[in-house]
Amino acid sequence: MIYSSELIKGTLKTIVLKQLEGQRMYGYEITQRVKELTGNKIQITEGALYPTLHALEADGLVTTETEFIGKRIRKYYSLSPKGKTKIEEKVSELADFIQTMQFLLDIKPAMGQ
């Protein structure tokens, strides 16, 4: 099952920030990594990823470095100090949200948990 883009939209910033924790990455790499980690369940579209990355950059949460790969430029995104402090806040907000959703939608925890 692939999650709908509406579902992913609100959590995309958190997902992207978390991937950049401890390493710099370029756009394609982020989509591939998220796809692998979630067993193809979360496929970040280009149409959602780049606007988000640009917004994070404008907010000062990520910084970019450019490198030439032959004729083209590759942009590596990495966390800014401000972004590092923001991750924890974002993740705990999301965790709280998940708990609320579990209660609100009466979701039973899966077997074995």
Added chain:
Amino acid sequence: MYHLTDTQIDFISDDLRARGVAMVSLQQDLLDHVCCVIERELDDDGDFEQFYQSAITRFYKKDLAEIETETIHLLTHKNYYVMKKIMLASGAMSTGLLLIGIVLKFLHLPGAAVMLVLGVAVLSLVFLPLLFTLKVKEQQHAKDKVVAGVGTFAGILMSLGILFKVMHWPGANMMCAVALGIVLFVFLPIYFFAGIRNPQTKVNTVVSSVLLFAGCALVLILVRAPGGTKKDYVAYTDYFLRNERIVQSEAQLLAQMSSDPSTQADGLAISQLCDEIKTFLVESETGLKRIDRDFEKNGTWISETYAQVYWSDAPEQAQKLQTLQKQIERYNQAHKNTVNFDPIALAPTALDPHERVRTLLNNLSQVQLMVLQNQRRLLASR
């Protein structure tokens, strides 16, 4: 793994631009991304062009430019929240300032003017422009944007006009008239006819239009008609001329009774000073040294101007009012033991330079009459 040639990279780069991606940094992101996809997913001997055309369609729903639109939207979204916060804060601030200002005004306490000016300034120069900027983003059609713009402009003009009115600043009537004209003849018709066509907005439009029209009508009810204004000015000018006649004939009668002008020299000095100030005010107000009996025909009447307007060009004339006040005090003191003397009792505000011209003229004539009456009493008691 497919190996992209420089020509192919240029081809992709041109194609991205042709598809409407104008932001350079976004072009770089997308170019690298597409290249990565091709390199990883296309076989060494695969068909580049065919693969590219199908791969690029995965990037969007309708067209590639939507990525840029979304990026710009997200970048301005940040400002959107800040603007919204400022709008709400400025709205609360202007409401508070206006509330305090109105209370102070009615209690006639100091600070009212500052509060009202600040309140209206924040409302019309911060709150309304921000409201417009945010509302315009929500509107889809150019017509709705124009309606929002015209409405905001009229609202700003109206609130500034009313502020100018209460502060007695020039141009107030013109601003209010233009604002009301825009609302009634431009904004309302467009808003009304655009709104009633859509079944979803029909009821709201009718209700809002009625409220808006009623609001404008109530304001216009409060406004005195030009005809009424003229009648009022004519009445006041006539009133002034009558006073002048009474003062003059009283002085003539007195001169006939006694040929000795030295009986009350200080009284004469007061009367003369009153005449000087009156002449200055009449000349400033009408452009003439004296007002004729047929002033109505010439349109040279005394309006509702505040004398304040004229003092700034002639501070020595404003000084005369203070001198007069002192002279009257001395006059009252000097004659207090004289038999039958009636002191000139003036409220502290009677000779206030902030009064209207017509009020001052009236007060000055009354001072002259009281001086003349005292002289007559003096003569009678001899």
